[in-house]
Every structure is written in structure tokens, then in C-alpha cells.
Amino acid sequence: MSKRSGILALPLMLWLVWFLVMPIGFVLIYSLLQRGSYGEIIWTLTLDNYRRALDPLYFQIFVKSLLLTCLTTILCLALGLPLAYTIATAAKRQRPLLISLLMLPFLTNFIVRVYAIRLILGGEGPINAVLVASGLVSNPVIMTDSLFAVAVGMLANYLPFMTLPIYVVQEKMDFSLLEAAADLGARRLAVLTRVILPISMPGIMSGTVLVFVPVLGEYMIPDLLGGAKTMLLGNLITEQFLKVRDWPFGAALAMLLILVMLASFALQRLIGGKGGRLVHP
Amino acid sequence: MLSIVDVDKSYGSQRVLTSVSLQLGGGEFFSIIGPSGCGKSTLLRILAGFERPDQGRVLLNGADITAVAPHSRPMNMVFQRYALFPHMNVAENVGFSLRIKKVEPAERRRLVDEALNLVAMASFADRPIDKLSGGQQQRVALARAIVSRPKVLLLDEPLSALDLQLRLHMQVELRSLQRRLGMTFVFVTHDQSEALAMSDRLAVINQGRIVQVGTPSEVYEQPDNAFVATFLGSMNCLVGQYMGRVEGRRQHGWVDLGEGQHCAVRLPETTAVIPVGAKVQVFIRPEKVRLSGVGLPAAQSASVGHQDNELTALMTDVAYRGATVEFCAKLATQADPMSAIMLNSDVASTRPQVGAKVKLGFAADDAWILSGGASV
Numbered sequence: 001m002s003k004r005s006g007i008l009a010l011p012l013m014l015w016l017v018w019f020l021v022m023p024i025g026f027v028l029i030y031s032l033l034q035r036g037s038y039g040e041i042i043w044t045l046t047l048d049n050y051r052r053a054l055d056p057l058y059f060q061i062f063v064k065s066l067l068l069t070c071l072t073t074i075l076c077l078a079l080g081l082p083l084a085y086t087i088a089t090a091a092k093r094q095r096p097l098l099i100s101l102l103m104l105p106f107l108t109n110f111i112v113r114v115y116a117i118r119l120i121l122g123g124e125g126p127i128n129a130v131l132v133a134s135g136l137v138s139n140p141v142i143m144t145d146s147l148f149a150v151a152v153g154m155l156a157n158y159l160p161f162m163t164l165p166i167y168v169v170q171e172k173m174d175f176s177l178l179e180a181a182a183d184l185g186a187r188r189l190a191v192l193t194r195v196i197l198p199i200s201m202p203g204i205m206s207g208t209v210l211v212f213v214p215v216l217g218e219y220m221i222p223d224l225l226g227g228a229k230t231m232l233l234g235n236l237i238t239e240q241f242l243k244v245r246d247w248p249f250g251a252a253l254a255m256l257l258i259l260v261m262l263a264s265f266a267l268q269r270l271i272g273g274k275g276g277r278l279v280h281p
Numbered sequence: 282m283l284s285i286v287d288v289d290k291s292y293g294s295q296r297v298l299t300s301v302s303l304q305l306g307g308g309e310f311f312s313i314i315g316p317s318g319c320g321k322s323t324l325l326r327i328l329a330g331f332e333r334p335d336q337g338r339v340l341l342n343g344a345d346i347t348a349v350a351p352h353s354r355p356m357n358m359v360f361q362r363y364a365l366f367p368h369m370n371v372a373e374n375v376g377f378s379l380r381i382k383k384v385e386p387a388e389r390r391r392l393v394d395e396a397l398n399l400v401a402m403a404s405f406a407d408r409p410i411d412k413l414s415g416g417q418q419q420r421v422a423l424a425r426a427i428v429s430r431p432k433v434l435l436l437d438e439p440l441s442a443l444d445l446q447l448r449l450h451m452q453v454e455l456r457s458l459q460r461r462l463g464m465t466f467v468f469v470t471h472d473q474s475e476a477l478a479m480s481d482r483l484a485v486i487n488q489g490r491i492v493q494v495g496t497p498s499e500v501y502e503q504p505d506n507a508f509v510a511t512f513l514g515s516m517n518c519l520v521g522q523y524m525g526r527v528e529g530r531r532q533h534g535w536v537d538l539g540e541g542q543h544c545a546v547r548l549p550e551t552t553a554v555i556p557v558g559a560k561v562q563v564f565i566r567p568e569k570v571r572l573s574g575v576g577l578p579a580a581q582s583a584s585v586g587h588q589d590n591e592l593t594a595l596m597t598d599v600a601y602r603g604a605t606v607e608f609c610a611k612l613a614t615q616a617d618p619m620s621a622i623m624l625n626s627d628v629a630s631t632r633p634q635v636g637a638k639v640k641l642g643f644a645a646d647d648a649w650i651l652s653g654g655a656s657v
Contacts, residue, residue: 007413021598031532089386111480127325174362174364176360176362176364177364177366179329179331179360180349180357180358180360180364180365180366181366181377182331182350182352183330183331183352183354183356183357183358184352184377184378184381184383184425184426185352185378185382185425185429185431186352186377186381187352190381194377194380194381195366197366199366199367199368201368
């Protein structure tokens, strides 16, 4: 790094130190301390919080969160890939419109959006209205307050984060490559797996990270759509900080969450190799 | 071997190809040439299978392949911008079609090496594509297209992105490659010198129709119409009035160019009689025109003096082009100056100045009036 670019990066460096490195440092320190009976911090070092976090009671929440996050990421990928391809191959005039349709939900408040999904899935919602009216079911199906509702909410909120980076890569793709592949004997499936997917890989990797990381820590969607039964990692941490006032335990859980995310980054590097370069929209 | 029968193609209301028919022989280097937008690339895409003709058929060795998908056609294409896969290295690009066909890795490596050797790129096998120059990418694209030995190789203006030196070099290489492989090459270009230098035969297309098919010398020296005459190579065009046959010479006629100048021209072989007094265009290639007084003595006897025609004109420009010298001289009655291109080695060092009165000579056999589209 040259001297000048070092100076240019200084404000960002200060920002990162102040708002990222230091808070994580605090969390790390808290996670090694003890909680007093009134929620105060007792300054004695201990690993008890981590031991407790690995207790089956909490560990199964960890596993459930991880599974739901993987499922959400895979669903986002399964829907985002064809969606991105559709936008990338649409007529040039239509693309800005399609992109803004994709971004349209972000014009409303996050909570409002999640509540909207609650209404849509709920007993009085349009889906049940259709189901009952068609005679398929006699009583409304309660779909809210379930893992299913959480997955739908996650998918609805995070699909654009998967679609956009893939679109950015595919939009720049030379489409004569697809003709070249067909010309050289590749059928449609082979064109997809040997040309489109490998070339889209940087976008797929970026999108995966953009979905995986926030979904793993997500607590609003499980809270609003999952009900009391669906406790995920994000809710558990929030609860420790805001309700139970057990900051050291909450901090230990947060540190474990950060570890899982770092591990997923490492895994992505390993899988992605050269194609794993991140591309951001 | 490859036949195109009565092919029509439209995009919406835009007619791109109109009843195009061609017969290509095996092992032939066949060029399709025409101005941009004439439909030549569409014709190539129909051959590759990327486009379906509205009407007509494509036959390969007698079998109708009009509806066969691109991946099943024994033809490969070299794309204008090469279309090399950016996520693969040189060897992987070349071996792509073999991988798809599930050729054994050892055999695949052998065939890839062989193809890379043919285009002198064997030492680049492990390079990523973005570390290659334009000329090298061109060779890789060529190797990729020939590695599985297609019956026909389609080339879509493959040299147009190269600089002049490299382009001339690749012309020679493509030609020799085609001879060695004995493969049929269909070469689309808008560059007339490229088409003339490389082809066994060529088809000239204009506005979606084939206007002439023949060997380069046939098309260059006996163009069927004004379009072919002016599109291939440079051409002088004089406007005059037809005055009737030259006495004693059946194939020659007189054309009055105004202000007392006239020239003898070759008449079209078709029996269509040109009415006396009709306005006609006379075409003469610049290299067939001689400027009297500037040739060296040795070249002089062969060129000037034995000419049928001698026109008086005023020198407007001399352009020195290295191997050749181009003289431009204007006839009083003609809008455009006439150009004479002579070999530098035939031209004496004393040249007429701009503004001097000069005599332009040419043989009656080298000047044509064209039947049909030639009359104005």
C-alpha cells in the first residue's frame, strides 16, 4: 500500500477500529466474565458461559438456526439464480424496471414487511381465504408461528441479496459464450453447469455470504413469525441482553455466532477457490 | 456437400435473406462477402443452427439438417469476438467439445495438443485466457473449433479484430490450415481483399440476395453487375452515351464521353442489345489504366501505345503508396477523377505535376459496360 492510499484509508480504519474491533473486543471480554444475581457484571474470569452455551438445551438452538440458515440460503439460491438470469437476459430497456420491482419491498419498513407476511399466511389471510373458498380445507390452516413461516419470511426478505450480485455478474456475461458452448456440442444442461454456473460463481459466492450471515443472526423474523415455540440463535442472544440481563452468557453466544460465520467464510474460500472473489452490487 | 436451398429469413418486418441458394464442395474455402447488414452473418448463423430459416433448407451430404440443433451439427464456428470461456485455460477451452463428448482424458490431451500444435499455440496450453493477446485468442478459438474435426468450419469475420500485419499473417495461416485439414471452410467477411486472397470461391451478397458466385478472378474480372464491380476492389466509373459497335470488331462498342472524347469498350456477352444513344456506365480497374509519359521505356511498349483508348485529363493528385503509385486525373466531362494505379517499379522518377495535362490509356477489353443494372 502506498503512503497516499494509506492516508485515504485512515478514516475508514478509525471507523472500523471504533465501531467494529472495539465492540467485538468488549463482547469477548464480557463473555469471559460472570453475572451477578441482579444482572450486574462480576469481574472474575471464567469459561462457564461457553460451557453453558454448549449445553444440549442451547446447542440444539444453534443447530436449528444453522439448518434454517442453510435452508434459507439454498432456497434463495434456487430462486435467485433463475430470477437473476431472467433479468440479465431481459431486453435492456426492461432491466431497470425489473430491478426496481425486486427492490420495491425495501421502500417499506422491515417490521411492516414481516407483519405483512404474517397477515398473508394468517388464518384471515388471502391464502386461507382461497383454500377455504375452494373447499380444499374446511378450517383455515394456521401457518404462522412455525418454522415454515420463518423460512418464508427469511426468503422474502433476503432473496434480493442473493439475486443482485448474481445479476451483476450475469449481466456482464458475453452471451455468445452460450452459443459457443452449444456449437461445441453442449446441450442445455451442460451449458448451464459448464458455462453459466462457473461464470456466475463470484456472484453466487457474494450472494451466499450476503444471505447467510444476516440470516444466521436474524431475530426479528423468528420473533414475529415463529412465535414462542421457534427460538433461534438471534432470539436467544437478544433475550440474554434485553430480558434475562445475562450479558456474559449473551456475549459468549455472540462470540460463537461470529466463529461460525468466520468458519463459513473459510469454507467459502476453500470451495470457491479462484471463483470465490466477492462481487458486490 | 453443403447446400443451402432457397432460404428466406425475416426479423419481424425486416427481410434479411431472400431466396438464397448455394452449393459448397467438400474441402472448399468458400467466402461470403458483402457490406455490413447484408445478411451474411445471418446466413452463417443459419448454417450453425442458431437461427431457423423462415423458408428453405440446409442440406449436409444430402441430409436435411435445417431443424437440427446446433449441438448436434458436425459444424463448428469461430466467433467474431472468439467467445472463449473466461473460466477455463487454453487447453480446457480447446478440449471443451471433447469433454462434452466424454472422450478419454488421455485421448483428449493428445487431440488438444495436436490442435494447439496446428495453430502454433502448444506452449500456451496452461495459460488463462485473459493472459493472451488478440492474435493468440484467435488461434485458440480456431483450435477449439477444429479439435473435434467438424465437417464444416464456419468463420464469422474472425480476423476483423486483428491489426493489419497480424491479419495478413493469419490469412496465410488460415489458408494453409484449411489445405492441411481438407475441411470445408465457410468464411464470412466484409473485407474484399481478404475474400479475394483466401477463397476458392466466393459469394457476394447485397441486401439479402446473392448477387454473384464464382472464383475470385471471375468475380473480380467479370462482375455481373455494378454492385459487384464497385464492391470488390476499386473501380473507375465513366458516364457516357452508347454510340454503337466498333466496325469490324463484334465484341467492342463506342461510348461518347462528351467534349469530343470517346472510348472503345467491351460489350456484355449477353445478347441484350443496348440501344444507340442510351446512357451507360463504363467500368475500368485503376490498375488497367496507364498514364502516358510516365512509364519506364521497358514497361512503356507493353502498356502505352498499343492501347485502344487514350483520354485527355488534368492531373489532380498523385498518391505514393510504396509498392504502387496512384495517379488521379479528371476528365472535363466526368464528375469523379479517374484513377490509375501503376507499379512503382514501372514508373519513371519524373512524374507529371498536379494540374498538368496527361493522357490516360487503356485497352477496350479492360473497359466494360454492364448489361442490366449498368444503364442509368
